[in-house]
Amino acid sequence: MSAEEVRFHLHGEFSCPLTTRGKATGEHCLQHRDGYVTDALSGKRYDELLFVPEHDTCSVEIQKVTIGIDFHWERTETQTFAGSLHVIVDGGKLLVINIIDAEEYLQSVISSEMRATASPEFLKTHAVISRSWLMAQMEKQRAQSAKKTCESCIRTDTEWIQWSDREDHTLFDVCADDHCQRYQGTTRIVSPAVKEAVEATCGIILSYGGKICDARFSKCCGGVTETFENTWEPVVHPYLTRVSDGHAPLNTDLTDETQAREWILASPPAFCHTSDKTILEQTLNRYDMETSHFFRWKASYGQNELSELVAARSGIDFGRIIDLVPVERGVSGRIIRLRIEGERRSMVIGKELLIRRCLSSSHLYSSAFVVDRETGTGGTSFTLHGAGWGHGVGLCQIGAAVMCGQGFTYRQVLSRYYPGSIPEKRY
Numbered sequence: 418m419s420a421e422e423v424r425f426h427l428h429g430e431f432s433c434p435l436t437t438r439g440k441a442t443g444e445h446c447l448q449h450r451d452g453y454v455t456d457a458l459s460g461k462r463y464d465e466l467l468f469v470p471e472h473d474t475c476s477v478e479i480q481k482v483t484i485g486i487d488f489h490w491e492r493t494e495t496q497t498f499a500g501s502l503h504v505i506v507d508g509g510k511l512l513v514i515n516i517i518d519a520e521e522y523l524q525s526v527i528s529s530e531m532r533a534t535a536s537p538e539f540l541k542t543h544a545v546i547s548r549s550w551l552m553a554q555m556e557k558q559r560a561q562s563a564k565k566t567c568e569s570c571i572r573t574d575t576e577w578i579q580w581s582d583r584e585d586h587t588l589f590d591v592c593a594d595d596h597c598q599r600y601q602g603t604t605r606i607v608s609p610a611v612k613e614a615v616e617a618t619c620g621i622i623l624s625y626g627g628k629i630c631d632a633r634f635s636k637c638c639g640g641v642t643e644t645f646e647n648t649w650e651p652v653v654h655p656y657l658t659r660v661s662d663g664h665a666p667l668n669t670d671l672t673d674e675t676q677a678r679e680w681i682l683a684s685p686p687a688f689c690h691t692s693d694k695t696i697l698e699q700t701l702n703r704y705d706m707e708t709s710h711f712f713r714w715k716a717s718y719g720q721n722e723l724s725e726l727v728a729a730r731s732g733i734d735f736g737r738i739i740d741l742v743p744v745e746r747g748v749s750g751r752i753i754r755l756r757i758e759g760e761r762r763s764m765v766i767g768k769e770l771l772i773r774r775c776l777s778s779s780h781l782y783s784s785a786f787v788v789d790r791e792t793g794t795g796g797t798s799f800t801l802h803g804a805g806w807g808h809g810v811g812l813c814q815i816g817a818a819v820m821c822g823q824g825f826t827y828r829q830v831l832s833r834y835y836p837g838s839i840p841e842k843r844y
């Protein structure tokens with residue numbers, strides 16, 4: 418969490434090893450003042466503060482933690498955490514870091530990402546990929562901290578291509594939001610089922626060629642999964658490749674505009690093409706359930722509305738938007754380069770996350786869409802017909818939940834979405 422001020426309640430006794438303060442407990446309010454962590458009550462200043470629990474039963478309750486930053490479910494809530502609390506100054510604000518055991522973190526992440534009522538095999542699937550992803554990020558970060566990393570953005574007058582990466586986290590391992598994995602401490606009660614799934618797979622990660630897999634996942638692939646390099650940096654991970662999320666292999670080439678259009682509008686069978694309420698309810702969180710149509714979806718804009726939206730979201734004045742033209746699609750039909758044609762200027766933008774951000778006041782479900790432009794008496798309107806929810810790389814959460822409901826084991830599910838990978842016990 419990053420904020421000007423943080424209010425929290427320490428339940429139980431905590432020690433403060435970085436200061437001469439004695440034990441700490443109860444209500445606290447810390448503020449950023451002149452580059453210091455400042456106690457709002459006493460006015461005392463610190464370079465940093467660390468609160469370490471004295472007992473297993475201690476917890477920290479933090480007020481106004483923002484979740485779903487920039488997404489349509491953004492809101493603030495009071496959250497509870499186990500482990501230690503480290504407060505430092507970063508970028509003119511306070512940075513609040515929770516220090517916690519990896520297996521405990523996983524129990525929380527799985528409870529935050531999924532409902533604890535999901536099937537045991539699905540929870541095990543998630544435990545393994547969340548653990549792999551975490552370990553892969555930590556390994557990558559350590560390797561990168563020595564050398565400054567490559568560019569993650571190309572920006573000229575006619576082109577703006579930006580891919581998501583994690584180079585921004587240097588002071589901690591993972592953030593608590595969807596950028597990494599949703600982590601909400603122990604706010605959502607960790608159920609015995611989640612605890613069991615994490616314990617049953619303790620230390621198991623996915624490996625490929627002896628290396629820990631960067632096991633990405635998203636909500637709903639839309640029928641076919643995307644490759645890693647089309648979404649993030651140009652590195653090929655053979656296990657993050659195109660997988661058909663149905664029983665039959667897919668013969669359609671979704672990088673082809675005509676075939677992509679036909680496929681997106683057709684709504685074909687796939688594991689994630691489900692309206693099984695029980696599975697959706699068991700798998701999605703309360704705020705995810707607010708989004709019910711994601712396998713195929715539609716978004717409509719008037720011309721002025723779209724022009725204002727794009728200007729506000731991109732910070733670029735295109736004038737009135739005349740057309741949206743897909744320039745390049747990835748293997749899942751997701752647009753990775755889109756030309757925005759305006760009366761004042763035209764520009765190609767990418768990759769999928771930037772496209773989704775520019776075309777919606779929160780985030781468009783995915784960049785796998787086709788554009789229908791219609792001109793009538795009321796002016797021009799744009800309708801986007803889309804497929805899937807999220808970047809579509811790696812495991813499809815809804816698809817995997819359906820597979821587990823049909824009796825597949827977590828190992829079968831993993832080998833399907835991450836071809837060539839094997840589960841391996843590392844500790």
Ligand SMILES: [Zn+2]
Nearest residue numbers: 591592596597
């Ligand atoms: Zn992050």
Ligand SMILES: [Zn+2]
Nearest residue numbers: 638689813816
């Ligand atoms: Zn899917």
